[in-house]
Amino acid sequence: MAWSIPRLSRRAFLKTTGLGAAGLTLLSPATQLVKDAAAEEEEAKEEIYYSICNFCSSLCNLRVTTRTHKGKKRVVKLDGNPYSTLNRGKICARGQAGLRQTYDTDRIKTPMIRVKGRKRGDYAFRPASWEEAYDYIAKKVQAARIKPWEWTMVGGWTSCVFYMNWAVPFAMANEIPNIVASPMQHCVTTGHLGTDMVTGNFNIHDEVLPDFDNAKYILLVANNASIGAVSTCRMVRFAQGRKKGAKIVALDPRRSETAAKADEWIPIKPGTDLAFLLAMMRILMSDGLYDGDFLCRHTNMPFLAYRDEAGELRLLSDAEGRPQVLVEGAAQVRVLPKFTNDNQRDIEGHTFTPALTTPKGFSLDGRAVMTVFEAQLQELAPYTPEWAAEITGIPAQDIRRIAYEFGTTRPAIIDPGWHGARFGNVMMLRRVQAMIQALTGGIDRVGGWINSGEVHHKAAHMYEAMEHGYEMGSPLASLAGMAFAKMVINALSKGENFSHGRPGWTWAWNAQEQAAGRFNVALPVMTDSGLKESVEGRVKFKGEPYLTRAFLINASNPVRHYYPDTRWKETLAHENVELVVLIDVLPSDTALYADVILPNTTYLERDEPTLYGNGVNHDLALTTRYAAIPPLYDTEEAADILLKMTEIISGNTDTFHDWVEKLTGLRAEPIKAALARNRQKMKKGAYQQACREVAFAQTADRLGVTPQHIDEVLRAKGVYHEMDRDTVLARYAMPAKLPVPTESGRIEFYSSLMCQLRDGGHTEPNFSVLATYIPVKLRSGSPQEVAAPLAKDEFYFTYGKTPTVSHGSTNSNNPVLAAINEFKTDVYKGVWIHPSRAQALGIRMGDRIQITNTQSGQQTTGHAYVTRLIHPDVLFVYSSFGVENKALSRTHGEGTATSKLIPYQVEPVVAGFRSQEFTVRVTRL
Amino acid sequence: MDVNMTYTTQEIWTWWLAIYLYFGGLGAATLAVTFLTDMYLKPDRGLVIWGAGAGVVLLALGSLMLFGHLLDKFAVINVLNPLVLFHKPDAWIAWGTQFIIWMMVWGILYALPYVRETDFPRKVPFIRGLIDQPFVIGIAHLVKRFRRAVGWLAVVNGVGVAVYTGLLLQSFPAVPLWHNPAVPLLFTISAFSTAMAFLLVVMYTLMHDQAHEHVRVLYERIDLVLIAAELVVLFSLYQYLKNGSESAVRSLELLWNDYGWVVGFIGFGLIAPFFLELKGVIQGWRSRVPILTASVLVLIGGYLLRHYFMYAGVYAYPW
Amino acid sequence: MTHYAMVIDLNTCVGCNACMAACAMENQTPVWDKNKWRTYVHDKEIGLGSDVHRRFFPRLCNHCDNPPCMTVCPTGATYKKPNGIVMVDQDLCMGCRACAMACPYQARVEVSWADVKEGRAFYGSDYRRRRPSVDKCSFCDHRVEQGLKPACVETCVGSARLFGDLDDPEDPIAQMVASGVARPLMPHIGTRPNVYYIDDIRWRG
Numbered sequence A: 001m002a003w004s005i006p007r008l009s010r011r012a013f014l015k016t017t018g019l020g021a022a023g024l025t026l027l028s029p030a031t032q033l034v035k036d037a038a039a040e041e042e043e044a045k046e047e048i049y050y051s052i053c054n055f056c057s058s059l060c061n062l063r064v065t066t067r068t069h070k071g072k073k074r075v076v077k078l079d080g081n082p083y084s085t086l087n088r089g090k091i092c093a094r095g096q097a098g099l100r101q102t103y104d105t106d107r108i109k110t111p112m113i114r115v116k117g118r119k120r121g122d123y124a125f126r127p128a129s130w131e132e133a134y135d136y137i138a139k140k141v142q143a144a145r146i147k148p149w150e151w152t153m154v155g156g157w158t159s160c161v162f163y164m165n166w167a168v169p170f171a172m173a174n175e176i177p178n179i180v181a182s183p184m185q186h187c188v189t190t191g192h193l194g195t196d197m198v199t200g201n202f203n204i205h206d207e208v209l210p211d212f213d214n215a216k217y218i219l220l221v222a223n224n225a226s227i228g229a230v231s232t233c234r235m236v237r238f239a240q241g242r243k244k245g246a247k248i249v250a251l252d253p254r255r256s257e258t259a260a261k262a263d264e265w266i267p268i269k270p271g272t273d274l275a276f277l278l279a280m281m282r283i284l285m286s287d288g289l290y291d292g293d294f295l296c297r298h299t300n301m302p303f304l305a306y307r308d309e310a311g312e313l314r315l316l317s318d319a320e321g322r323p324q325v326l327v328e329g330a331a332q333v334r335v336l337p338k339f340t341n342d343n344q345r346d347i348e349g350h351t352f353t354p355a356l357t358t359p360k361g362f363s364l365d366g367r368a369v370m371t372v373f374e375a376q377l378q379e380l381a382p383y384t385p386e387w388a389a390e391i392t393g394i395p396a397q398d399i400r401r402i403a404y405e406f407g408t409t410r411p412a413i414i415d416p417g418w419h420g421a422r423f424g425n426v427m428m429l430r431r432v433q434a435m436i437q438a439l440t441g442g443i444d445r446v447g448g449w450i451n452s453g454e455v456h457h458k459a460a461h462m463y464e465a466m467e468h469g470y471e472m473g474s475p476l477a478s479l480a481g482m483a484f485a486k487m488v489i490n491a492l493s494k495g496e497n498f499s500h501g502r503p504g505w506t507w508a509w510n511a512q513e514q515a516a517g518r519f520n521v522a523l524p525v526m527t528d529s530g531l532k533e534s535v536e537g538r539v540k541f542k543g544e545p546y547l548t549r550a551f552l553i554n555a556s557n558p559v560r561h562y563y564p565d566t567r568w569k570e571t572l573a574h575e576n577v578e579l580v581v582l583i584d585v586l587p588s589d590t591a592l593y594a595d596v597i598l599p600n601t602t603y604l605e606r607d608e609p610t611l612y613g614n615g616v617n618h619d620l621a622l623t624t625r626y627a628a629i630p631p632l633y634d635t636e637e638a639a640d641i642l643l644k645m646t647e648i649i650s651g652n653t654d655t656f657h658d659w660v661e662k663l664t665g666l667r668a669e670p671i672k673a674a675l676a677r678n679r680q681k682m683k684k685g686a687y688q689q690a691c692r693e694v695a696f697a698q699t700a701d702r703l704g705v706t707p708q709h710i711d712e713v714l715r716a717k718g719v720y721h722e723m724d725r726d727t728v729l730a731r732y733a734m735p736a737k738l739p740v741p742t743e744s745g746r747i748e749f750y751s752s753l754m755c756q757l758r759d760g761g762h763t764e765p766n767f768s769v770l771a772t773y774i775p776v777k778l779r780s781g782s783p784q785e786v787a788a789p790l791a792k793d794e795f796y797f798t799y800g801k802t803p804t805v806s807h808g809s810t811n812s813n814n815p816v817l818a819a820i821n822e823f824k825t826d827v828y829k830g831v832w833i834h835p836s837r838a839q840a841l842g843i844r845m846g847d848r849i850q851i852t853n854t855q856s857g858q859q860t861t862g863h864a865y866v867t868r869l870i871h872p873d874v875l876f877v878y879s880s881f882g883v884e885n886k887a888l889s890r891t892h893g894e895g896t897a898t899s900k901l902i903p904y905q906v907e908p909v910v911a912g913f914r915s916q917e918f919t920v921r922v923t924r925l
Numbered sequence B: 001m002d003v004n005m006t007y008t009t010q011e012i013w014t015w016w017l018a019i020y021l022y023f024g025g026l027g028a029a030t031l032a033v034t035f036l037t038d039m040y041l042k043p044d045r046g047l048v049i050w051g052a053g054a055g056v057v058l059l060a061l062g063s064l065m066l067f068g069h070l071l072d073k074f075a076v077i078n079v080l081n082p083l084v085l086f087h088k089p090d091a092w093i094a095w096g097t098q099f100i101i102w103m104m105v106w107g108i109l110y111a112l113p114y115v116r117e118t119d120f121p122r123k124v125p126f127i128r129g130l131i132d133q134p135f136v137i138g139i140a141h142l143v144k145r146f147r148r149a150v151g152w153l154a155v156v157n158g159v160g161v162a163v164y165t166g167l168l169l170q171s172f173p174a175v176p177l178w179h180n181p182a183v184p185l186l187f188t189i190s191a192f193s194t195a196m197a198f199l200l201v202v203m204y205t206l207m208h209d210q211a212h213e214h215v216r217v218l219y220e221r222i223d224l225v226l227i228a229a230e231l232v233v234l235f236s237l238y239q240y241l242k243n244g245s246e247s248a249v250r251s252l253e254l255l256w257n258d259y260g261w262v263v264g265f266i267g268f269g270l271i272a273p274f275f276l277e278l279k280g281v282i283q284g285w286r287s288r289v290p291i292l293t294a295s296v297l298v299l300i301g302g303y304l305l306r307h308y309f310m311y312a313g314v315y316a317y318p319w
Numbered sequence C: 001m002t003h004y005a006m007v008i009d010l011n012t013c014v015g016c017n018a019c020m021a022a023c024a025m026e027n028q029t030p031v032w033d034k035n036k037w038r039t040y041v042h043d044k045e046i047g048l049g050s051d052v053h054r055r056f057f058p059r060l061c062n063h064c065d066n067p068p069c070m071t072v073c074p075t076g077a078t079y080k081k082p083n084g085i086v087m088v089d090q091d092l093c094m095g096c097r098a099c100a101m102a103c104p105y106q107a108r109v110e111v112s113w114a115d116v117k118e119g120r121a122f123y124g125s126d127y128r129r130r131r132p133s134v135d136k137c138s139f140c141d142h143r144v145e146q147g148l149k150p151a152c153v154e155t156c157v158g159s160a161r162l163f164g165d166l167d168d169p170e171d172p173i174a175q176m177v178a179s180g181v182a183r184p185l186m187p188h189i190g191t192r193p194n195v196y197y198i199d200d201i202r203w204r205g
């Protein structure tokens, strides 16, 4: 090449021409000096610790590298744990950058107490000692006479996943029936409950990990962050599937990270996915594109059903409530066990094949009877591809083609989806997705949806207990699926569980509204439905106001996560609220509204109080965290804080220990003994260590090994492997080997839960027992207005998660992530708008724009990101920005907050947010 | 690979590097020209002192520009070391730095005897002290004995510097505007043309000595030829780039749509002086103003050339 | 001989930026400046009219076999190891930026004294940089020497980044390069890059 003349390589040069090298050295004393310094540096000592990532519920296994240099030890690198079959040695950007949370200069470094005279909303705090902070809380509790039920606990996903075993006993011991969990209304109940109604699994952060590795067709609906942007354990599998040539189809109004990897991007109109999938389901069912054997054996599709006088569809059952089916090819009815995974054996133990369809005009006892399959097909009759095309804007032939491709390719996956909320019909959407997956038979099968090792393990134990008729001890640790959900609902919704007789205010409020004939929520599990009303004194219990006067918020940031932001601001700042205690690691926007802030250690600085299952991993394994460095600041462990708060609130620490034992199985006596011992030698974390010790001992007992052995394995590898996926599936595949954890043990197309709720007076289409259409209300007002085309400046509003930020979490302040977000500021912090529409409004790339909710009038501003990667009628923002607390120095004031546009509107089943059911107007500023 | 390309100009080497290249070329060529004049045409103390002085001062200033922008000034030692030429014989900056250093050294030495004979430096106490040192006197004697050898060493290094400024730019393959053989030629010619102009200015304003007349005339003629040559090279470069890669075309667009380049550099920096000097050469001017004007224009044009050349370098970045 | 190279499969790059974060942490890059990355991932729309795609396009030093950045480097700070990796010696580099001018791939990153100072505060006792230089990707030479993969490759959630030895015919990346599915950027410049890309876009029609 022209600019390169032949030369000796540097190394060759040094070897052959000693003179030159020596001469250079002589002339470069500076260089030599620093080189000497460098040599000294190499002596740093490197150590490895294993841990778990703390930035999303994908729970990736981590390998933490520390380096000790001149007596100073630092965490220097995080990697995916190479021994982990969950995340396969990989972690996402948030995981990689995670160590900078620990070293974030904005961290909460000591307990803090609000400066006297300064109002909530101001970030005005003075540092305090732990004694002072606890003392302050205790005095306030006494002076204001805060009753147990006047406390409300607020928790985020970290508190759910890692500390549920302490948070729920804490609630029970202190008789606090009020828990708001930030993932519920957005995510767990709204989205997952739909899936779970069909497949039975229910856990806080989803239990299904689709086997993308082996799928040949993958259909993604309203799903991005849970794969492409990114839940590592899912993405690593998805990537392999794609490399192997799986066809990928993505429904999303914008070209999301996932849709960018799809062979086909379907830019669907927001809120209409349900129509698309119903049409698809109709084709699959009517054209026989399903696994008939699977439906007959493992689902309630063959169950006989009839319509009662009120027109309600009910399952035909015998006197004991057992389902009945028709024998294939014979007009014979058989009774099946109430709970089983196999419809081929009736109650008498005879084997037969149940029929999916009944003969024409079939009736029993003078009643027209049909199978669930037939009833569902009937329900789907109007949902033709042409009907769906009209609603979705996707041509009918595309819908038909995709249905055929999906129906004829095996194995095929329709991804379950993750985040719920958005629309009142999302729960139904996720339900239909689960039904479509069940139609392929791809549940707990290679290339389909596969439950986590932990779910299998729990379910197997639960069934064993059921079979042998013994009570399940430790339900928090051992209940699987819908049984778990029911347990939680029972605990908080029933006043009888508490000596003060009060259920949670959310249940009281919704009962009160139902009694008054107003809108109410059927299952407001851990939601904020009624919270503001409770604070304002509008919730009544036995004629008395049921007030909320104190908050204990742990690892949750409702001011940024709930809609609209003003609602929680007003709630927390309300004069009836006497005390807001917040546990966090960084000054979130909610911290602005606290009275006392208690700093938690960060995940790299702490062991954990117990052993955990390995997330959604198909393999069965145990894992936990090991502290890589001692805490940098004056921080404390969550479990210890809860114990101390128990002392303050009720003094019932013994009851707390008992509840921990009752709900989680960790025995009280050894914990107390270890705690007493630990207190002699450690100031902080004594309780957490005590629990950990006992957890190791009990687990060792169960596995027939020593605690030391578990510790050694975990220290060496970070995961304690119990059983691989093949063995798990061979033994516990649900429904092939075990019942699924629904009411009936079968995959439920007909929802028994919905049937119960309907009987409780909930009759909106959301409570349909079968798959059906639920329109969304994007515009209020007259039918004409609804039918009219969008105005020139009117758009549908959508949002989604940022690849580099968790939810609206404080990790937008992470310096590495903040730098990436800044590097991609146009894409990540801009408001996506299509050029054809932008042009008409005179909006160009980067212009400041104003966005106004056409229904609520809420307003906010942003910068336009003009792109063809979005449906022309749609506006999109990444929902991680808009932080207001200046104490988060790298992120405050950046981007557009979704919670400034989204009004308070929820759906009636679980109070899921209808956070996209409106349109917005856009103007250039 | 289907890729899109973004065409952008760089923001790494900007005006300060243009100054470096300009002063480098100008100073070095001035030194070379005056020494050659002194050696072969007419020994001229004033010219040599001016040439060496300007060469050293301009190169020092230019190098200061570069030095001032180094991220690690301490590490400059690595290029000051002459062994760098064994170590990095392919790096033009290494050659350039050495040319600059040795040009300065030989240039000062060559001028030393003259300096000792001149009044002005003796008015500066420090310099007087220095040039009257016995070893300096000894060196001056030696230089006198090997005058041509020393002169040539300085000239070679000077020419080296002038050529180097173009070679440096030529060595960046990503930028078609720079990465072609016309560039070293263009920069060398321009360096000598500006040197002529500079010396003409000096002769017309500071050295009114009639004895310089035929030197001046010669310089004017040479300069005229150089400007003509520069126009030819520029024209060929234009032709070459016009049908070149996309980046080349973008560079051309940037340059030929800019008044600074078209009117400033080509119009006033080349064509106007060309005609002024042409008339001077053919018919002669009665006043010195036109040639002075032409020279000043050439000097300004010389900077403009480098300035716009730096800013118009277009990179193609794929995505 | 070993001849290290990287293949980037654009088909499974999801633009997650894990590589950027991993590289920054592994190599202590100046993250306080949003423009100073050893590797970065473009996130852009590509295509005409409605045939539009979103492409994630990871970029880093190509470890050219004919590296202009090395040729122009006057101090010898930029040099090529026998295993093909193009390195920068922070002790030799004087920060003249000629390499940045010469590199056709926008792969060089300025690290100034101010950055070094900031780095001491940011990375604390473990900070390995002593002086400024015009830095770039090192193919994580320090890891590769220990038989590890580069940090960005190790963590790539899409397994889009693959690393290997072109001189080993058994190596999958050598096969990808040999078969022609993986191709370098702007080969016409003659830099002979060692980062290869597998195209992600099958244009319609």
Ligand SMILES: Nc1nc2c(c(=O)[nH]1)N[C@H]1C(S)=C(S)[C@@H](COP(=O)(O)OP(=O)(O)OC[C@H]3O[C@@H](n4cnc5c(=O)[nH]c(N)nc54)[C@H](O)[C@@H]3O)O[C@H]1N2
Binding pocket: A054, A055, A155, A156, A157, A158, A182, A183, A186, A187, A419, A420, A554, A555, A556, A557, A558, A560, A561, A562, A583, A584, A585, A586, A588, A600, A601, A602, A603, A638, A800, A801, A806, A807, A808, A809, A810, A811, A879, A880, A898, A899
């Ligand atoms: N704007 C917006 N809101 C959302 C979402 C969104 O994408 N954008 N997503 C919704 C969904 S799907 C979900 S699941 C929920 C999730 O909601 P959360 O579970 O509440 O989510 P995070 O934002 O991860 O964490 C909340 C708080 O935990 C703190 N934290 C982090 N690490 C620790 C720790 O070690 N200890 C303690 N004590 N605190 C810690 C963070 O600083 C942060 O303030 O949010 C919902 N709301």
Ligand SMILES: Nc1nc2c(c(=O)[nH]1)N[C@H]1C(S)=C(S)[C@@H](COP(=O)(O)OP(=O)(O)OC[C@H]3O[C@@H](n4cnc5c(=O)[nH]c(N)nc54)[C@H](O)[C@@H]3O)O[C@H]1N2
Binding pocket: A056, A057, A187, A221, A222, A223, A224, A225, A226, A227, A229, A230, A231, A251, A252, A253, A254, A256, A257, A268, A269, A270, A271, A272, A273, A417, A418, A419, A420, A422, A798, A799, A800, A801, A802, A803, A804, A805, A806, A807, A808, A876, A916
């Ligand atoms: N980077 C990152 N990853 C995460 C998390 C995180 O916070 N950050 N959180 C984890 C958690 S808790 C959750 S719940 C999951 C959430 O993961 P996802 O469920 O994938 O959530 P989102 O990113 O909110 O939204 C997905 C997509 O829905 C699209 N969308 C919006 N409206 C509609 C519509 O009407 N129809 C269709 N078809 N698409 C629509 C958006 O454009 C977006 O691309 O991610 C997990 N992974």
Ligand code: SF4
Binding pocket: A053, A054, A055, A056, A057, A058, A059, A060, A087, A090, A091, A092, A093, A094, A095, A096, A230, A231, A232, A233
């Ligand atoms: S996906 Fe990323 S943030 Fe979530 S647990 Fe894994 S590494 Fe952490």
Ligand code: SF4
Binding pocket: C012, C013, C014, C015, C016, C017, C018, C019, C020, C041, C056, C058, C152, C155, C156, C157, C158, C159, C160, C161
């Ligand atoms: S880590 Fe891999 S998938 Fe993610 S952006 Fe980088 S190259 Fe692409």
Ligand code: SF4
Binding pocket: C060, C061, C062, C063, C064, C067, C068, C069, C070, C086, C102, C103, C104, C105, C106, C107, C108, C136, C191
């Ligand atoms: S990509 Fe640029 S920096 Fe890397 S070796 Fe090639 S020319 Fe040098």
Ligand code: SF4
Binding pocket: C069, C072, C073, C074, C075, C076, C077, C078, C088, C092, C093, C094, C095, C096, C097, C098, C099, C100, C133, C134
């Ligand atoms: S900046 Fe450093 S590495 Fe680059 S060319 Fe100059 S001395 Fe060499």
Ligand code: SF4
Binding pocket: C022, C023, C024, C026, C027, C038, C039, C060, C136, C137, C138, C139, C140, C141, C150, C151, C152, C153
């Ligand atoms: S190979 Fe190493 S230095 Fe290069 S981009 Fe990847 S992580 Fe950064």
Ligand SMILES: [Mo]
Binding pocket: A183, A186, A187, A188, A418, A419
């Ligand atoms: Mo979530």
